[in-house]
Amino acid sequence: MQQRSTRQRAAIVDLLEDVGEFRSAQQLHELLTTKGSTVGLATVYRAMQALTESGDVDVLRAGDGEALYRRCVRRAHHHHLVCRTCGTAIEIDGPGVEAWAATVGAAHGFTEIDHTVELFGTCGSCGAGAPD
Template sequence: MKRNTWQREAVRTALAQREHFVSAQALHASLRDGGSSIGLATVYRALADLAEEGEADSLQQEGEALYRACTPGTHHHHLICRSCGLTVEIEANAVETWARQVAAEHGFTEAEHVVDVFGLCEACARLQSGTPRA
């Protein structure tokens, strides 16, 4: 585990305040807008460390790494709104069973996987269909 510095704690706190995945550049900009002197390279390092230690989830979207605070020590998947970015952590036992089965059928053991499901959240689907929000 990396040592906890004020910079790392600032990144952890800023990430925890987001409901959506965010890029290092966007998180850096918000920290700087809040008066922090933290450097972009430090934000990148802190996010990578948090992801490696299980405190943040990471995904690639349009060639860019995006990060989100997550519940450490739990294996989970995400539902991600393509429109607003709302992200919900979900358990998916059927996915776990399927992944183990497919791996075993091909002679693989110790299989790991990442599953992110992209769609439209209820609010964005209503907006796109012209139905007013409830």
């Protein structure tokens, strides 16, 4: 189903273009409010759901289960390497993961295997300031 283009949705998409890290709907709403937008939190949640379903935005779950969103460069299946400290995210391919998932699924009689793999660590910039 095609989503209607609205001023609010356009503001959210524009914001996502400027934000490189994964952010929660609440964080996105706060950024919009700071920029003077009157977009409501419920609208942000609905927009993020629609953008996720259309493949325009990736979603991952934080350690506490909260959904975090980011507009990705590639629409093709990919994974992320995410810094725990600053939230920087890098899109990565995982051919070994793809093969492993297919093999494990087939070994158990499953087909149409889908998966999500996210790697979390500390980026070089954040790690440079860490004590040894």
